[in-house]
Amino acid sequence: xxxxxxxxxxxxxxxxxxxxxxxxxxxxxxxTEQAEWLLRHLITAEQTDRGLRSxxxxxxxxxxxxxxxxxxxxxxxxxxxxxxxxxFATAEFTERAENIVLVGGTGTGKTxxxxxxxxxxxxxxxxRVRFYSTVDLVNQLEQEKAAGRSGRLANQLMHLDxxxxxxxxxxPFSQAGGALLFHLLSKLYEHTSVIITTNLVFAEWANxxxxxxxxxxxxxxxxxxxxxxxTGNESYRFHQSSGQAKARIKSRExxxxxxxxxxxxxxx
Numbered sequence: 001x002x003x004x005x006x007x008x009x010x011x012x013x014x015x016x017x018x019x020x021x022x023x024x025x026x027x028x029x030x031x032t033e034q035a036e037w038l039l040r041h042l043i044t045a046e047q048t049d050r051g052l053r054s055x056x057x058x059x060x061x062x063x064x065x066x067x068x069x070x071x072x073x074x075x076x077x078x079x080x081x082x083x084x085x086x087x088f089a090t091a092e093f094t095e096r097a098e099n100i101v102l103v104g105g106t107g108t109g110k111t112x113x114x115x116x117x118x119x120x121x122x123x124x125x126x127x128r129v130r131f132y133s134t135v136d137l138v139n140q141l142e143q144e145k146a147a148g149r150s151g152r153l154a155n156q157l158m159h160l161d162x163x164x165x166x167x168x169x170x171x172p173f174s175q176a177g178g179a180l181l182f183h184l185l186s187k188l189y190e191h192t193s194v195i196i197t198t199n200l201v202f203a204e205w206a207n208x209x210x211x212x213x214x215x216x217x218x219x220x221x222x223x224x225x226x227x228x229x230x231t232g233n234e235s236y237r238f239h240q241s242s243g244q245a246k247a248r249i250k251s252r253e254x255x256x257x258x259x260x261x262x263x264x265x266x267x268x
Contacts, residue, residue: 004036007043011050051126058122062129068115078109079232088117088227091125094161094193099222102197104231110197113231114164117195127161134168134196138177141184150180154187162193169200169208178209182218189221196222 008017020039070089075082088100100117102110114131121127132140144153157163173181188194200208202223206215 068112070116091121098225100195100227105233108231114195129162131164134165135171138173141180164195168198175210
C-alpha cells in the first residue's frame, strides 16, 4: 500500500498521503480493502484528468495554425520515407536535442509533416512544443530588441522540447533579423530540438541570411545533430486539386450527355 502513498505524493496530494498513512497505521492492516479500491480509482481519475488538461494547455500554447496528423499525410504520393517519419513520431530525437530539416517544393507536405510531428510529440509523449512562421518569429525578435528585452524569448524557448520554424526562405527578412535568428538558434543548439521547413537547399540559405559567414556558422550548428528529409519538388496538392477538377469536369460532361439524351428520347 506504500505505492498508493507514493502516487499521492507524486500528485502533490501530501495531506491525503499523510492521512492515508495514519489510517493504515490505526487500522493495523485490516478492513482497508474498500478504501484502497476507492483511492486507486480516484488516483487514476485524477491522473487522467491532469493529463488531458496538460495536453489541452500545451496544444493551446503551441499555436499550430491548423491541426494535422500523420494519418492524413499521403505517403503514397510523397517521396518521404514513411518508416523514417514513424521514428520521428516517437519524439526520441527531442531527447537528444536533434534537429530535422524538411526541404522541398511548395505543396509537398513539409508543413503538414512538421505540424503532425509536433502534435504527436504533445499528445503522445507529453512534450512542450512551439510553432512559428519563420518571418513572424524574426519580426518578434526585432520587436523584442527594439524594446530592450533581447534574449528573453530565447531563454523561454530553451525550456521547450521542440521549436518548429515554418517556411524559411519563402519571405525575405532583414540582415539584422537574420542575425537575431542566428543568435536564437545558437542558444537552442544542443538544448532544444528544431524542425525547419524550407524550399531552399543549404547553398541558397545565404540569400536569406545575407551574411555568408553567419550562414556557414548557422548551418554548422544546425546540421551537427540533424536529419535532412527531402519532400521533393512536385506538389501532390496540385495533382490532387487537378484530379478533383478533372473529376468535376467529367461529371458535368456526363450530366450534359444524360440531359441531351433525355431530350432526344422524349416522345412527341
